[in-house]
Amino acid sequence: MAFCQALSGNAAVALETRGLIAAQKALFEAFIQLLADAIDAKSPYTGGHCARVPELAQLLAAAACEARSGPYASFQLSEADWEALHLASWLHDCGKVTTPEYVVDKATKLETIYDRIHEVRMRFELLKSAAETDAWRAIAAGGDRQALQAELERIWAELDAEFAFVAECNLGGEFMAQERIDRLQAIARRQWRRTLDDRAGVSAEELRRRQRESQQPLPVGEPLLADRLHHRIERLPQQQLPADNPWGITMAEPELL
Structure with missing residues (x-):
């Protein structure tokens, strides 16, 4: 029992x-x-x-x-x-x-907390405004008004077409044909004029990244599009996976975040 x-x-x-x-x-x-x-x-x-x-x-x-x-x-x-x-x-x-x-x-290539295509558009707007200012200065200095206005219209049309192309690239897929990359790089070499300090009012973290770049006296010509050193966000030691991790993960980590 x-x-x-x-x-x-x-x-x-x-x-x-x-x-x-x-x-x-x-x-x-x-x-x-x-x-x-x-x-x-x-x-x-x-x-x-x-x-x-x-x-x-x-x-x-x-x-x-x-x-x-x-x-x-x-x-x-x-x-x-x-x-x-x-x-x-x-x-x-x-x-x-x-x-x-x-x-x-x-949803787009340039989107972070907001879509940075708006910043790119504003740079094109600055280029169009600068072209108009240059045209009126030349007219005021005695230049041929009709010829200068025709040239201004040509520059505006070219800038409009280039921005439309950049905006289209922002919506594109994961890969781009080489000729489209070449055109994008050619557009990127355009210069716009910056007169304000780009380190003023930024966060401490962004300021630390920007200090890796030499600061040029203002005003300064900036490329329309660029991969800058401060865009590269490094992976800190505490964010790295140890080689002897207990999970056996062997995948190589990207150098940057």
């Missing part, structure tokens, strides 16, 4: 443990799906992505397991492997939780 009681007690403990483990797994499953749903809800451009990837991952893995010839003929997943694949596919985008909104929800 005592033996039966002990045996039934052990069985009850085992069943309760299995129930607790199952409940813990269910809670974890619900948590990671909630996390994925929250990431999907952040962006109308990638909405549903986190939910679709697990479905596709399961289908691809199943197809590989069913292969009887070719490179996947011997490929099989154990029960533990299937569970790991399931969790990994649901968590593949979990890093977006800490990624800034303007990076996750990036």
